[in-house]
Amino acid sequence: MPELPEVETIRRSLQEPLEGARLLSVQVRDRRLRRPIAVAALERLNGRQIADIGRRGKYLLLHLVGGGGLLIHLGMSGRVVLVPRDTVLDLHDHVCWQFEGDGARCGVEMRFRDPRRFGLVLSRATGDLGEHPLLASLGPEPFDAAFSVDYLRERAARSRRPVKNMLMDASVVAGLGNIYVCEVLWAAGVNPKTQAGRISPARWARVREATIEVLAGAIDQGGTTLNDFRDPSGEMGYFQVRLQAYGREAQPCLRCGSSIRRISQSGRSTFYCPGCQH
DNA sequence: CGTAGACCCTGCGCGC
DNA sequence: TGCGCGCAGGGTCTAC
Structure with missing residues (x-):
């Protein structure tokens, strides 16, 4: 569920209430x-x-x-929510944190909720979190200058794998998932099956621009709300990103009118327009 | 090395 | 209404 825009939305909504707050206590209800x-x-x-x-x-x-x-890490179904302390527990509230502090802060509780338990909660007592080994192999952030056309060309050089698989690879670019890769390739007009090594520099430029535009647009809108994604304040349905390709099988392409097709690549659904993605 | 597939787990929607 | 099935946006590990 959560890709970069959703995680960024959560980050932004946690920043104000939690910055400067002091951890008071924690309960782990399910460590699995x-x-x-x-x-x-x-x-x-x-x-x-x-x-x-x-x-x-x-x-x-x-x-x-x-x-x-x-x-x-939220995995597929994870969420971080801020609720008033002592709010009735959800079945899948695995970790709860309480805070010290003045006013509203001491009455708030942060919870990690994750039905499928593909998520991750790790702690470190010292050092820079950014140096964590799990982050070491991540590719550049899409908004970073390192995510350049030259970089993409270099990573794609001689690669026979489909461009969709390459962009899904977190060591190539961090934060893209199945939904937004589909959206990016639709926006760029690139066929997801195209071998990465056969994509021209001009088309890489379009992929790069589309990545930035699609993600920035989604962050603006606060992330998708497919299923019942909520932001940490518990609001639901507030954010709704308009998806152009993902989930639109058999519906008309919003650019050329052709019927959106759904295929499977490496076990994951890909949605694309056979009419205008080449 | 690069790549594809299995696997981890629960919930939901669909067709019968 | 109930049930079985397929599918789901994550990453990791293994085998080829």
């Missing part, structure tokens, strides 16, 4: 995530103050004053 939660290590962060909230690809980084912090 992608990696088992290290409960004692999480508890050891009690009393520490949140410096700011960052993001790298689809990872949320809660940096603590003096180093260390929380690294959260």
Whole structure:
């Protein structure tokens, strides 16, 4: 569910309420995530103050004053929600944090909720979270200058894999997932099956621009709300990104009118327009 | 090395 | 109304 725009939306909405807040206590109700939660290590962060909230690809980084912090990945079904303390627990609220502080802060609770448990909650007591080994192999951020046409050409050189698979590879570019890759390739007018190594520089330029535009547009709108994605304040249906290709099988292409086609690539659905994506 | 496929887990919508 | 099936936006590991 959550790709870069959703994680960025969460980051922005956590920043104001949590920046400067001090962790008070934590409860782990189910430690069985992608990696088992290290409960004692999480508890050891009690009393520490949140410096700011960052993001790298689809990872949320809660940096603590003096180093260390929380690294959260939402997997397919994960969410981070802020609720009033003692709000009735959801069945899949796996971790709950309470905060010290004045006024509203001490009455708020942050929860990690994840039905499918593909998500991740890791903690570090010291050091720069950005140096975490899990982040080491991530490619550049799409909005970073390093995500350039030359870079894309270099990574694609001699590669026979479909451009869609290349863009889904987090070591090529961080934060893109299945939905937004489909949207990017539709916007760029590039066929997802095209071998990466056969794409011209001019078309890479279009892919790069489309990536930035599509993601920026989605962040503006606050991320998709397919299914029941909520932002941390609990609002629902507030954000709704208009998808041009993803999920529109058999519907007319919004650019050329051809029927949107759905195929499977590496086990994941791809939606594209056979009429105008070449 | 690069690539494709299986796998992890629960929930939902659909057709019967 | 109930049930079984296929599918779901994540990453990681293995085998070729």
